Amino acid sequence: MENVANTAAHTDQKQYQLPLAILTSLFFMWGFITCLNDILIPHLKAVFELSYFQAMTVNTAFFGAYAIVSYPAGAYVKKVGYQRGIVTGLTIAGVGCLMFYPAASTQVFGLFLLSLFVLAAGITVLQVSANPYVTRLGPVRTASSRLTLTQAFNSLGTTLAPFFGAAFIFSVATVASAELATMSAESVEAYKASQAASVQLPYIILATALFVLAIIFSRLNLPVIEEEQHDPELAKGGFKAALKHSHLLFGVIGIFVYVGGEVTIGSLLVNFFAEPSIAGLAEKEASALVSYYWGGAMVGRFVGAAVMTKVSPRAVLTFNALAVVVLVLTAMNTSGSTAMWAILAVGLFNSIMFPTIFSLAIERLGPLASVGSGLLCVAIFGGAVIPPIQGLIADLHGIQFSFILPVLCYIYIAWYGFSGSKLKD
Known part of the structure; x- marks a missing residue:
């Protein structure tokens, strides 16, 4: 009987290895996207000539989604399951990334804030789905170690994001205020347009990655974990x-x-x-x-x-x-x-x-x-x-x-x- 139990445990562990490996990509992505705000904030501050207070409303738009979306997301995931919740979260986040394109084209700061809110709403649904799913993909005694491992990939995303942001978002050389004052109105307008447009490519890349992940997760045959019943x-x-x-x-x-x-x-x-x-x-x-x-x-x-x-x-x-x-x-x-x-x-x-x-x-x-x-x-x-x-x-x-x-x-x-x-x- 002991051999049968050990064999079953080994089979379950093997069954969960692939889902856990794929789930680490989600933790990496939302760490990466969240940390990218640290590069986006000074960039938008310069483009729109914002005060520090105005620039920091980027965080208000982003983290405000956690307060507004968390509980509806929890109810939704409980109804449709973890896997569909992950697919939904990835899709919403991808749409949020795509919204950066018209925001940059029109140079409307409010549209950037709306894009960030939609992006963060998707990440919130993703977290509500993926965090508990990871803890339940395997034995209870190793749940914390599994979550720690996946969180390490989240930290890897936050570590690499600044390099990505520096390479793409700050690809256009910054012009000092004194130099801007000597430029013609048309030159200043063209400069600001090029600065705003520099966010388009990186967020299109992120949107593509999120949509690809959504397609992959929609087609995976992941283990179905029944939600616990509460009193x-x-x-x-x-x-x-x-x-x-x-x-x-x-x-x-x-x-x-x-x-x-x-x-x-x-x-x-x-x-x-x-x-x-x-x-x-x-x-x-x-x-x-x-x-x-x-x-x-x-x-x-x-x-x-x-x-x-x-x-x-x-x-x-x-x-x-x-x-x-x-x-x-x-x-x-x-x-x-x-x-x-x-x-x-x-x-x-x-x-x-x-x-x-x-x-x-x-x-x-x-x-x-x-x-x-x-x-x-x-x-x-x-x-x-x-x-x-x-x-x-x-x-x-x-x-x-x-x-x-x-x-x-x-x-x-x-x-x-x-x-x-x-x-x-």
């Missing part, structure tokens, strides 16, 4: 009951400020490096350096996973958050390479924060864990709220001082690791 009585007042657990409530706030802090730092790196007192880099050179920020997060994820087998996750979260506070304060109060490398090193310590906050927040929630997970996913909306606020501070007091906002975010995360995450009951 209907539990759903009644589930949110209210879940939020009575203080470690979850504080964790929702923690995810909100973490995503906001991480995204707003990444979004301002190109402009920060362009400051004469920091590095005075051109946009194309600065964009390539953004990969160090996200690459640090990829490396830190593996290091952190090893460290947390020996050290309490709460202690690691507290240490990392305090390290980020020190690094950001250093970037705010120094100049040159010291400030530049201090802000880039933040990525290394960011690495473990999202999964650690998430796991601490749903600890011992029992049957309320799924409700708690939903609340934590909606808290990603912090990426839509905090960046515009930092943009406003940058407009009023300068980009270097504006990093005081992420400092406050990470101080809260340090408190959550030290005290707020502790179980009260």
Whole structure:
């Protein structure tokens, strides 16, 4: 009987290998697309002569989709299944990418924002489908390791995206404001048109890749995983009951400020490096350096996973958050390479924060864990709220001082690791 059981387990594992291998491409794609915003924001800021506040509304459009689409996407995936949910998400994201073409042709900033919202809506459906699917494609005991592996490919996407963006989006040489002032109106108009058009090719390439993936996933014979049945009585007042657990409530706030802090730092790196007192880099050179920020997060994820087998996750979260506070304060109060490398090193310590906050927040929630997970996913909306606020501070007091906002975010995360995450009951 033992041999039969082992044979069955081996067969199941082999059955899941191909689906898991293909699913990693999805994690890579949405990491790649999300990180591309860090290149798009300074580009659109220059093309449309936006304030920092206006430029950071790119994040509002993108991450706002998480708050609006998450729950309808969950209901849709529950009805049609994981595989069809993945195909739908890929298709919607592809349409969003195609919308960049008319947005660039007409040079309407609002159309860029709409394109980003549609793109992010597709990615939200994709995440709602793929994350739980990965955890259930195999034994429960190895679910976290499977998700960690696929998340590593997500980090690979965020690391490579800045190089792609620098090569395509900043392919047209930037003209300084002083030089623009000496050009004729027709020359300025032609220059801005060429700058806007530089986003068309990269997003057409992304749209093509997404549509190809959608076709592949629609034709694959993937294992059908039945959705778990939940107690209907539990759903009644589930949110209210879940939020009575203080470690979850504080964790929702923690995810909100973490995503906001991480995204707003990444979004301002190109402009920060362009400051004469920091590095005075051109946009194309600065964009390539953004990969160090996200690459640090990829490396830190593996290091952190090893460290947390020996050290309490709460202690690691507290240490990392305090390290980020020190690094950001250093970037705010120094100049040159010291400030530049201090802000880039933040990525290394960011690495473990999202999964650690998430796991601490749903600890011992029992049957309320799924409700708690939903609340934590909606808290990603912090990426839509905090960046515009930092943009406003940058407009009023300068980009270097504006990093005081992420400092406050990470101080809260340090408190959550030290005290707020502790179980009260």
